[in-house]
Amino acid sequence: MNKVAKHRNITAQDVADYAGVSRAVVSRALSENGSIAPETKAKVIKAAQELGYQVNFLAQGLNRKRSQLIGVVVARISDPFRSALLEGLISEIQARGYQALITEVQTEQDLADTMRRFSQFRVSGVVVTSGQPPQALVKECVEFKIPVVGINRQLDIPQVDAVYSDNQQGAQLVCEHLITQGCKSFGWLNYKGSTWSGLQRGAAFSQALLEQGLNHRLTNIEAPCDGYEGGQQAAFTLLENQPPIPQGIFCANAQLACGFLDGMRQQGFDAPQNFKLVGFDNTPQTEQWSYQLSTLDQNIDALCKSTLDCLESRTHLPNKPSCSLPIAVQLIERKSSLSLP
Amino acid sequence: MNKVAKHRNITAQDVADYAGVSRAVVSRALSENGSIAPETKAKVIKAAQELGYQVNFLAQGLNRKRSQLIGVVVARISDPFRSALLEGLISEIQARGYQALITEVQTEQDLADTMRRFSQFRVSGVVVTSGQPPQALVKECVEFKIPVVGINRQLDIPQVDAVYSDNQQGAQLVCEHLITQGCKSFGWLNYKGSTWSGLQRGAAFSQALLEQGLNHRLTNIEAPCDGYEGGQQAAFTLLENQPPIPQGIFCANAQLACGFLDGMRQQGFDAPQNFKLVGFDNTPQTEQWSYQLSTLDQNIDALCKSTLDCLESRTHLPNKPSCSLPIAVQLIERKSSLSLP
């Protein structure tokens, strides 16, 4: 463990000198490609360990024209579902030997700057979990062979892959479930200016009801904004003119649903007594005793694995056609949507 | 916007050729150091823009021996407080022109590997929000002039800075508040194998009670694990032998507190009717209608800003003595700890 030079980073050259070989041999011994005699390899590896040699990733990336970084675009991490997704992504990225370069974006301009910086770092791939990157920029990435994958969003750009929870299937499950629980009228709660995911879920729910001949019994409830507060306010707005409460309500995400439920409770109504409620995103909070909210569970593990599969396969085949990968969701039945015995 | 070479990254050399100067001049024009004629500078900048030139960060970092990356060590991001802290950190890191390199660690070995990789990327600094990095490795960082800052943890290594919420002050606030609300007996709820923060909070609470001559009225409640479930189970264990419920309970973190409250409710007890409850970490959930939990608000903004201040000042003065920076917390009074009118 005695280092040759204490206050200088030790390089492959130091290892080469120490082992009595050339620097090229060191590179071959450690990078597993190029032919090398087994005993030489062992000698070099031993020398590297004794010196505590670590590859300089910047030099490596510069040479290979590709760093082992993967850029991840996120927004509002503090949202429970998003943080869970981010956690899964980071784990998967690390498990495959990459490092996660995270950027938070708020505006489209942020996103453009971010994508540019990612390319300046020569990232091995980009995962977009939020926002709609400008086509021109994505095309630039494609041109420089940087794979781009979107999670739960539609990018609609050739050679860009998409992984998303199967909203059609989810809406279908919810529709059937609510009908089974005896609901005759329905509500769809989403926030104003919703993302693509939300819109798609709403459309799918409407479609599923149509197939049952029940879509004329569907009321749209619009929250003024996303999140708990949005849902809460929606509950107050809904009851303003004392209309009948839809018997089965499907909600675009878990935070909205929790807020809506609390808003209804504040006005003396509760689920499942007065209405059934199902939300999207099986966040920890929905499971808690105070909520016990039925939800559609997005398979975060599968989403993340598929995302990195896409990334890696496109690294090897940059020009293959775009793939669009729906991941099955699972209905978790809890108290909020079950008929009382 | 017409590029010289479409399918090749354009380099400083391309800009130099295009502007009719040498590559050294391009570097000077864009990096703001070294003397250069104003009109030449303008010419180069114009050329760079027209070509869409972007610096290669890997080459830049290799040359400067320092990338503009900042490594962040996290664990269990999906926890509400941690995700809020991470969000704040990422924002602050970006605001100062760096990029966040995030690594999730589970074991001490993970942490060791992570620190090593960070140094391989020649990061400008490391922020540790979880775990206890091995002294040897941190010393290595210090040796290579990589600043290390810990948030809410005690690293106890020379030349490593610490930023943390002021647990003493927080415990003092809670103690006074509970007494004001009429509490005569007290409880401290923490989980088994708590982190340094939790232990310090408990010790400070006990100390604050001691100063009021009330520490003999303090009961320790131990949850079997962290999180909502841990708190919930603690509530059941507490009531097993039907002892008197402490009148004022202080809880190491918000998730535990929410779980504890729900656990008590399941057994027919509620706050503030049957006991007063205050938690640490003002997470969004504590504010919600179903909980309305009094909490100590950690000033995340200040924590993050101070962290990066420490990092930057140590970059300039690598050998200055360690600094230890407590950040004031604020008591948010909500229903769970207020006497009913």
Add this chain to the structure above:
DNA sequence: CAACGCAATGAACACGTGTTCAATGAGTCA
């Protein structure tokens, strides 16, 4: 014994930038 194939090695180049150092030329002062 000669010719050949093949594994192993090291010299040299490329990756793209920041910075040092010597050279140039214009401007100033005596």
Add this chain to the structure above:
DNA sequence: TGACTCATTGAACACGTGTTCATTGCGTTG
């Protein structure tokens, strides 16, 4: 006009790695 200062410029080196290409030497076969 000649000497001197100083801003500006470009050639060259350093950063640390991966990879190509020519060379070496050994074992094998005819």
